[in-house]
Amino acid sequence: MRIREACWEDMGEIVRVANQSFLEWARYTSYIGKKFLEKIHRFPEWQFVAEENGVIVGFVINEPVEKGIKISWIAVLPSYQGKGIGGELLRKVEEKCKSLGLKDIHVGTPFALSFYQKYGFELVKVTYRLIKEIVGKVIPSPHTYFNPGLEDIRELTPLLGEEIHPFLEAFFDTFPEEQEKIVGIRRGNVWEALAVGKTNPFSQELVETRFLWGENKWEALRVLEYISSVQGRRWVGVETESEEEKQALERQGYTKVEKNPLYWTLYHLIKKL
Numbered sequence: 001m002r003i004r005e006a007c008w009e010d011m012g013e014i015v016r017v018a019n020q021s022f023l024e025w026a027r028y029t030s031y032i033g034k035k036f037l038e039k040i041h042r043f044p045e046w047q048f049v050a051e052e053n054g055v056i057v058g059f060v061i062n063e064p065v066e067k068g069i070k071i072s073w074i075a076v077l078p079s080y081q082g083k084g085i086g087g088e089l090l091r092k093v094e095e096k097c098k099s100l101g102l103k104d105i106h107v108g109t110p111f112a113l114s115f116y117q118k119y120g121f122e123l124v125k126v127t128y129r130l131i132k133e134i135v136g137k138v139i140p141s142p143h144t145y146f147n148p149g150l151e152d153i154r155e156l157t158p159l160l161g162e163e164i165h166p167f168l169e170a171f172f173d174t175f176p177e178e179q180e181k182i183v184g185i186r187r188g189n190v191w192e193a194l195a196v197g198k199t200n201p202f203s204q205e206l207v208e209t210r211f212l213w214g215e216n217k218w219e220a221l222r223v224l225e226y227i228s229s230v231q232g233r234r235w236v237g238v239e240t241e242s243e244e245e246k247q248a249l250e251r252q253g254y255t256k257v258e259k260n261p262l263y264w265t266l267y268h269l270i271k272k273l
């Protein structure tokens with residue numbers, strides 16, 4: 001087995017390894033092909049492949065970040081897994097970091113927590129993703145709610161403070177195709193909560209909550225569940241990094257997602273060199 005730098009000629013084989021190894025979207029050629037191209041183009045010295053008898057059986061795609069490197073994707077063909085090839089790819093990244101005096105290797109992974117822990121990475125943060133199945137359940141019609149538009153942004157800006165940025169990102173991502181999934185709860189002139197949802201790009205069944213804010217946010221979320229249910233969707237998903245919020249969601253029928261190729265809890269790890 002040999003580890004070497006990746007080059008343009010390897011693109012086809014690297015994508016084939018991704019097709020066959022990943023569970024999540026990273027297996028889609030249209031998605032991953034573009035991502036790999038970008039990384040190989042911008043940071044060619046940071047991309048490596050593992051070859052067995054001249055055939056590519058694994059790869060690691062990385063990008064420089066502050067004080068270190070981020071592993072974007074790593075994969076080994078299923079029939080070659082468990083033989084230490086993933087570990088060798090990590091070692092290659094580690095060696096290069098050390099030779100340049102870089103101190104940290106970062107990674108976020110849905111499914112390979114034990115792999116990184118085995119090689120000395122430490123878990124630093126969890127982005128929980130929780131999901132609720134809304135079919136086969138009574139989803140009550142909400143009381144009054146609003147559908148904020150462009151004209152409301154001026155009013156929301158001072159109110160949201162620093163959260164205005166993630167709100168606007170979610171807002172413009174959803175507007176106008178799914179504008180009905182921008183939900184506001186308002187008492188009189190006071191905005192009490194906002195939720196922005198978006199249909200998952202790979203499955204009509206899942207609506208992801210992209211933004212959730214305010215003292216009445218669970219009410220806004222229930223409205224989003226209602227809208228999703230009217231549209232015949234099956235699941236609503238919510239992301240959080242707070243243990244408290246995770247528990248509140250669990251009390252409302254949400255469950256933590258593991259090993260779901262569409263929507264997954266993400267584990268953030270670091271290895272200090």
Ligand SMILES: CC(C)(COP(=O)(O)OP(=O)(O)OC[C@H]1O[C@@H](n2cnc3c(N)ncnc32)[C@H](O)[C@@H]1OP(=O)(O)O)[C@@H](O)C(=O)NCCC(=O)NCCS
Binds near residue numbers: 022072083114118
């Ligand atoms: C994760 C992955 C790259 C590891 O490669 P590998 O060559 O099997 O790794 P190694 O042989 O060096 O290490 C094996 C360890 O990885 C873990 N592992 C093995 N198979 C795994 C799998 N399918 N998924 C996740 N982790 C796995 C185990 O902890 C195993 O340790 P053990 O043998 O002591 O039980 C490979 O399993 C893979 O391509 N998985 C699918 C793609 C993926 O999830 N990539 C990471 C997302 S960024």
